[in-house]
Amino acid sequence: MSQGGRRELYGVVTLFALLILALYLMGRSLEDPSAGANIYGWILFINAIALFGFIVVVGRRAWVLWRSLQRGDDGAKLTSRLVIALSTLALLPVLIIYFFSLRFIQTGINRWYDVNVENALQNSLELSQRSAASTLGLLNQISATAAEDVALWELDPSAEQIDNLIVQLGALELSLIKDNGEIVFTSGGASIGDLQPQIPAREFLQDAVNTQQVAYLDSLPDKGLVATTLTLVPSLTADVPQVLVMMFPLDEATNALANEVENVYSQYKQLLFLRTPLRLSFVLTLSMALALSLLMAIWVSFLTARWLMLPIRQLAAGTRSVAEGNYSQRLAVNTNDELGFLVLSFNRMTSKLEQMQMQNDRHQLALETERAYLQAVFGQLSSGVIVLEPNFSVRTANQAAAELLGVELEELMAAVFNPSQPQSMIPESVLQPFADQHAFEVQWESQADARTRQMVCRATPLVQKLSTSWILVLDDISDIVRTQRDAAWGEAARRLAHEIKNPLTPIQLSAERLARKLDGKLEQSDALLLNKSTSTIVSQVDSLKSMVNAFAQYAASPQLDNRRLNLTEIAESVVTLYQGLERADVCLLDSAPAWILGDANRLRQMLINLIKNAVEALAEQSSMDQPPGHVSVSVTCDQQHVVLSVLDNGPGFDQSLIGRIYEPYVTTKSKGTGIGLAVVNKIADEHGAKLELGANPPQGARVDVIFAVSPNDETE
Numbered sequence: 001m002s003q004g005g006r007r008e009l010y011g012v013v014t015l016f017a018l019l020i021l022a023l024y025l026m027g028r029s030l031e032d033p034s035a036g037a038n039i040y041g042w043i044l045f046i047n048a049i050a051l052f053g054f055i056v057v058v059g060r061r062a063w064v065l066w067r068s069l070q071r072g073d074d075g076a077k078l079t080s081r082l083v084i085a086l087s088t089l090a091l092l093p094v095l096i097i098y099f100f101s102l103r104f105i106q107t108g109i110n111r112w113y114d115v116n117v118e119n120a121l122q123n124s125l126e127l128s129q130r131s132a133a134s135t136l137g138l139l140n141q142i143s144a145t146a147a148e149d150v151a152l153w154e155l156d157p158s159a160e161q162i163d164n165l166i167v168q169l170g171a172l173e174l175s176l177i178k179d180n181g182e183i184v185f186t187s188g189g190a191s192i193g194d195l196q197p198q199i200p201a202r203e204f205l206q207d208a209v210n211t212q213q214v215a216y217l218d219s220l221p222d223k224g225l226v227a228t229t230l231t232l233v234p235s236l237t238a239d240v241p242q243v244l245v246m247m248f249p250l251d252e253a254t255n256a257l258a259n260e261v262e263n264v265y266s267q268y269k270q271l272l273f274l275r276t277p278l279r280l281s282f283v284l285t286l287s288m289a290l291a292l293s294l295l296m297a298i299w300v301s302f303l304t305a306r307w308l309m310l311p312i313r314q315l316a317a318g319t320r321s322v323a324e325g326n327y328s329q330r331l332a333v334n335t336n337d338e339l340g341f342l343v344l345s346f347n348r349m350t351s352k353l354e355q356m357q358m359q360n361d362r363h364q365l366a367l368e369t370e371r372a373y374l375q376a377v378f379g380q381l382s383s384g385v386i387v388l389e390p391n392f393s394v395r396t397a398n399q400a401a402a403e404l405l406g407v408e409l410e411e412l413m414a415a416v417f418n419p420s421q422p423q424s425m426i427p428e429s430v431l432q433p434f435a436d437q438h439a440f441e442v443q444w445e446s447q448a449d450a451r452t453r454q455m456v457c458r459a460t461p462l463v464q465k466l467s468t469s470w471i472l473v474l475d476d477i478s479d480i481v482r483t484q485r486d487a488a489w490g491e492a493a494r495r496l497a498h499e500i501k502n503p504l505t506p507i508q509l510s511a512e513r514l515a516r517k518l519d520g521k522l523e524q525s526d527a528l529l530l531n532k533s534t535s536t537i538v539s540q541v542d543s544l545k546s547m548v549n550a551f552a553q554y555a556a557s558p559q560l561d562n563r564r565l566n567l568t569e570i571a572e573s574v575v576t577l578y579q580g581l582e583r584a585d586v587c588l589l590d591s592a593p594a595w596i597l598g599d600a601n602r603l604r605q606m607l608i609n610l611i612k613n614a615v616e617a618l619a620e621q622s623s624m625d626q627p628p629g630h631v632s633v634s635v636t637c638d639q640q641h642v643v644l645s646v647l648d649n650g651p652g653f654d655q656s657l658i659g660r661i662y663e664p665y666v667t668t669k670s671k672g673t674g675i676g677l678a679v680v681n682k683i684a685d686e687h688g689a690k691l692e693l694g695a696n697p698p699q700g701a702r703v704d705v706i707f708a709v710s711p712n713d714e715t716e
Contacts, residue, residue: 016296018046019292019293082304082308086300086301086304087297090297090300091297102283140213146231147233157185162174170248170249172226173186175187177243178241179206208231214229226247311339327351333347385474388469394417401474417431418431419431437461437463438461518530563600566595567603568593573604598707599686605683606684629648630649638709641707641708641709643705644707652695652701
């Protein structure tokens with residue numbers, strides 16, 4: 001150990017001895033609170049010296065470690081972690097002892113000032129005072145009788161009269177004193193005599209003159225506790241008031257008990273006065289002891305970390321050399337413990353690394369070339385590509401495959417597509433054909449982001465000598481399927497409109513002509529039946545015409561007249577048509593001008609369908625005793641998009657139908673045809689807009705149509 005280390009060790013031993021001394025003194029002070037009040041200053045002084053010394057020692061160690069961290073010395077970071085870990089381990093038991101000691105101090109001091117003891121002392125004192133008050137009352141009666149006797153005496157009574165009265169009453173002393181303090185006579189002799197009596201204070205004399213009688217207890221050095229009574233003497237001849245002062249002794253037992261109660265209560269009040277300073281001094285001393293213990297634990301952790309890190313620093317230096325590419329680095333094995341085994345393993349590792357370096361260099365170029373080629377190919381593919389190992393683990397995959405499956409690329413790379421172990425990433429219908437070892441193609445529906453996607457997987461086996469790998473190609477064919485479905489619905493709508501619309505007008509005209517021909521020619525009951533039947537035919541024909549017109553709109557593909565227009569103005573014109581409805585309040589929220597490219601007529605048709613759907617949904621759920629529903633239309637825009645929103649507080653969308661909501665005949669309304677949203681979706685596609693459906697909390701539906709901002713957006 002160096003000379004500086006020895007000096008530091010001697011200093012720490014001295015500081016530890018001071019800490020033990022402070023704890024010893026604190027224990028003594030707990031045993032005797034009055035003595036503790038005298039020596040707690042020494043306790044604080046000793047702890048302050050020890051605390052300052054430990055701060056210097058630990059601060060020096062911390063400064064050296066910080067400089068090592070700044071320089072990046074080997075083992076500095078690990079040393080700091082060891083110091084923190086060891087200090088933390090030492091902190092927990094020390095804190096437990098600290099809080100236990102605090103509790104012990106609080107309990108000990110509170111035991112000195114037990115509420116029951118204090119109440120007992122107060123009750124004893126009150127009992128003594130009540131007993132004295134009873135005694136004083138009796139003595140007041142005796143004094144009153146004596147004052148009447150004294151009033152009958154001559155102005156200068158004889159000593160014999162006074163002594164007889166003292167003996168008769170059992171008094172220690174008897175004096176007649178004027179209210180100004182002048183003694184008329186006393187039991188010591190005529191007038192004043194040779195012995196001076198105990199003269200009460202002037203205020204007691206005045207109280208006796210004012211209240212006729214006063215009594216109190218007093219403690220005399222040679223007589224102990226005595227009772228003194230002051231009684232106003234009734235006299236018709238005296239020119240000034242005269243007070244008879246009598247002093248009565250108390251019995252020895254009462255005197256001793258009263259003195260003992262008074263002394264004990266006085267000592268208790270003295271201890272009560274010292275309670276808060278003692279508690280504060282003990283808590284402060286214990287806190288300083290805690291700080292000293294923590295500092296000492298930190299100092300010990302510095303020493304322990306330094307001792308443990310001596311061989312590790314050498315290993316760190318060798319590791320840095322290997323990290324820099326020097327695989328010929330070898331370390332000397334000086335110990336036979338775990339650290340020696342670690343050094344030996346390090347030497348074996350460097351030897352193997354040196355042998356593998358050449359082989360790694362040979363394969364690196366080929367690996368980089370293959371990786372660059374695969375990344376270039378996979379990165380340009382819109383289809384998802386997954387290459388499976390013979391055990392169905394993923395060898396490689398591109399980002400498009402992860403996006404189609406709705407997972408992260410890292411999660412996809414860790415997946416295993418074993419047919420015997422189905423998982424949620426790909427349905428079981430895709431995994432089952434793997435067992436046939438033939439190429440196959442499977443389609444399935446995938447739910448993602450509240451929409452249904454049509455997926456297709458084409459799998460091709462790569463047959464090798466002893467195993468078979470697989471290449472999976474994934475595609476999202478939702479747009480293709482939807483286009484085919486829309487085309488089929490459009491063709492069906494055109495044929496349906498053609499086949500149904502032609503006979504509707506003749507049917508309606510025939511029913512009306514039949515009603516006119518037979519009007520007035522039938523009996524009243526038959527006429528009513530005829531009118532009811534023809535009205536039913538006409539109304540149903542009108543309903544069929546409305547449905548046919550809706551299908552015609554869906555099937556129509558007009559040439560768009562795209563122009564730069566203000567979507568807010570179109571919304572205002574459409575909302576005006578629906579204002580004043582009885583069971584629905586349709587309004588346009590404050591919206592700034594928003595310019596897009598589009599066909600004004602088609603956009604009006606789209607907004608009319610959206611508002612009509614909302615109003616019909618509100619009409620189905622409302623009743624006459626409910627307030628009208630609300631439909632709000634808003635147009636918002638930013639630098640890239642214009643959003644047309646229609647919100648209502650109706651029943652909202654059925655989540656079970658959300659994936660097919662754009663198909664004809666898909667509706668939740670009792671009288672709906674399911675064509676409205678299909679037409680809206682078609683118009684949105686014609687304008688390159690995105691249609692989003694959702695909920696309008698707390699109740700209702702929300703439809704957002706997102707357009708691109710016009711390239712020449714200007715404020716008009």
